Amino acid sequence: MNGTPWALALHGGAGTILRSKLSVEEESRFRDGLAEALQAGTQVLQKGGAAVEAVECTVIALEENPLFNAGRGSVLTTEANVEMDAAIMDGRNLEAGAVIGLNTVRNPVSLARMVMERNDHVVLAGQGAEVFARLCALESKPTDWFVTERRRNQLEEAKKAQTVSLDHNDGKYGTVGAVARDTGGNLAAATSTGGMTNKACGRVGDAPLIGAGTYASNKGCAVSATGHGEIFIRLTVARDIAAMVEYLGLSLEEAVRRKVHAELPALQGAGGLIAVGAEGAPVLSFNTPGMYRASQAAGESEKIAIFDD
Numbered sequence: 001m002n003g004t005p006w007a008l009a010l011h012g013g014a015g016t017i018l019r020s021k022l023s024v025e026e027e028s029r030f031r032d033g034l035a036e037a038l039q040a041g042t043q044v045l046q047k048g049g050a051a052v053e054a055v056e057c058t059v060i061a062l063e064e065n066p067l068f069n070a071g072r073g074s075v076l077t078t079e080a081n082v083e084m085d086a087a088i089m090d091g092r093n094l095e096a097g098a099v100i101g102l103n104t105v106r107n108p109v110s111l112a113r114m115v116m117e118r119n120d121h122v123v124l125a126g127q128g129a130e131v132f133a134r135l136c137a138l139e140s141k142p143t144d145w146f147v148t149e150r151r152r153n154q155l156e157e158a159k160k161a162q163t164v165s166l167d168h169n170d171g172k173y174g175t176v177g178a179v180a181r182d183t184g185g186n187l188a189a190a191t192s193t194g195g196m197t198n199k200a201c202g203r204v205g206d207a208p209l210i211g212a213g214t215y216a217s218n219k220g221c222a223v224s225a226t227g228h229g230e231i232f233i234r235l236t237v238a239r240d241i242a243a244m245v246e247y248l249g250l251s252l253e254e255a256v257r258r259k260v261h262a263e264l265p266a267l268q269g270a271g272g273l274i275a276v277g278a279e280g281a282p283v284l285s286f287n288t289p290g291m292y293r294a295s296q297a298a299g300e301s302e303k304i305a306i307f308d309d
Contacts, residue, residue, distance in 0.1 A: 003183035005298035006045035009282035010037055010058050012068045013174040014226045014272040017290025017306055027306065030067060034294040034304050037061035041178060042296050051180040051188035051222075052090050052113070058178035059086070059109040059190045066148050068292075069174025071107060072141075073148050074194025076155040077201050082146045084194050085208035086112040091187030091216035098208040100125035104140040105133045109192045112208070114138065122210065151197070158198035175207050177214070177224030179276045183298075187222040187276060189214050189238070196229075205229025211239035218278065220246035221255075226291070227264070227271010235263055241275060252277040260285045 012034060022030070041058035045051075063071025074082045086108035087098035097116025100123065105111050114136040115124050124132055133140065177191035191214040193207040206213030206229040213232055216222035220242030225232050232238075237259050244255035256275055264271065265287055272286025274293065282295045289308050296302040 004181065004185040004279070006181055006183050007276050007282050007295070007297040008038065008041045008045060008054060008058065008178065008180045009274040009276060009284055009295035010034065010041065010062070010176070010178040010293065011224065011226050011272065011274050011284070012062055012176050012292030014286045014288045014291035015270070016288060017292070019307055022306070030292055030306060031304055033062070033065045033067050034292060035302065036065070037178075038294040038296060038302055038304070041180060042302075045180060045182055048183050050184075051182040051186045052088065054180040054182065055178040055188045055190035056088060056109055056113055058180075059176060059192050060107050062176040063107050063109060063192055068176050069194045070176040070192040072146050073151065074146055075174065075197040076147065076151050077195075078159075078198050079201055080152070080155060081201070082143060082194060083201065084108045084192070085204060086190070086192040087208040087210060087214040088112045088116055088190040089188065089210060089214055089216040089222075090116065091189075091218040091222055094217060096122050096210045098123040098210060098214075099129045100204055100208050101202065102129055102133075103143050104130060106139040106141050109190050111136065111138055112190070123208070154197045175205075175213070175226035177207070177226065177274065179216070179222040179224050179274050179282060181222070181276050181278070185218065185278060187216045187218050187278070189216040189222040189224045191224045206232035206237070209233060211236050213238060215239045215242050217242050217246065221252055221275050221277040223273055223275045225271065225273040228269050231264060231267050231269030232271065234267065235259070235269065237264070237273065245277060252280070252283050256283050256285045260287050
């Protein structure tokens with residue numbers, strides 16, 4: 001295919017992910033989910049589709065899978081509700097859309113895209129976002145549809161321990177996301193999350209904040225992050241990486257290394273991210289024992305991993 005070689009990467013959360021904590025069956029289910037989401041995005045890119053379309057399709061696949069903390073299977077607030085956030089950004093023109101505090105929209109990432117393409121604003125929250133979803137004829141579901149037994153149990157455990165847990169009580173950060181480069185050389189990023197188990201109602205992390213957990217610019221790179229959201233917000237992680245590439249001329253690998261393995265740990269920030277630049281393979285990096293992740297570039301085989309191999 002003529003044009004720039006395409007590339008895609010996705011994550012399904014990072015944290016204390018250990019082989020000893022996952023059964024063979026559980027690991028297989030996670031790997032299958034990652035592979036399915038990767039295929040959803042690569043099919044778009046292989047056909048010459050846009051990076052924005054690819055990241056949306058990838059994240060939808062993860063939102064539909066109750067193993068991951070986004071869409072169906074989102075973690076629960078202290079009041080046992082779901083509050084879902086998402087963002088998407090087009091590196092071609094710096095257009096972006098984000099939604100915060102959803103509780104009925106089946107695929108938050110799709111609503112984020114509608115905000116980007118059909119609204120004068122960048123961010124819509126709460127009831128206003130829900131109303132806009134209905135105007136866009138996006139599918140809604142009763143709140144109970146999003147809630148799984150596993151998430152109910154996690155909330156009960158967190159309440160008993162009087163803690164706020166990032167996705168799981170054993171230290172996993174459950175945001176999902178994707179970054180892509182299409183054959184036209186355009187970049188895009190998308191991120192979606194249910195947030196933190198037992199979180200205060202109205203809490204917002206880095207995922208839907210442009211420049212913190214999600215960012216894309218053709219002049220720099222596309223980034224989607226997962227981790228301790230408050231620290232990622234304070235360090236404007238996604239935008240800083242793109243700026244280091246654009247203005248300092250750093251390689252994508254070096255820019256990611258500085259942020260993930262130097263600046264974040266200095267503030268006790270745990271997590272990881274995926275990034276893709278104007279050329280080359282995606283970069284997937286984390287400072288935790290594992291990150292659910294997958295990637296593929298044109299002419300190469302898919303890569304699927306969970307642990308810090």
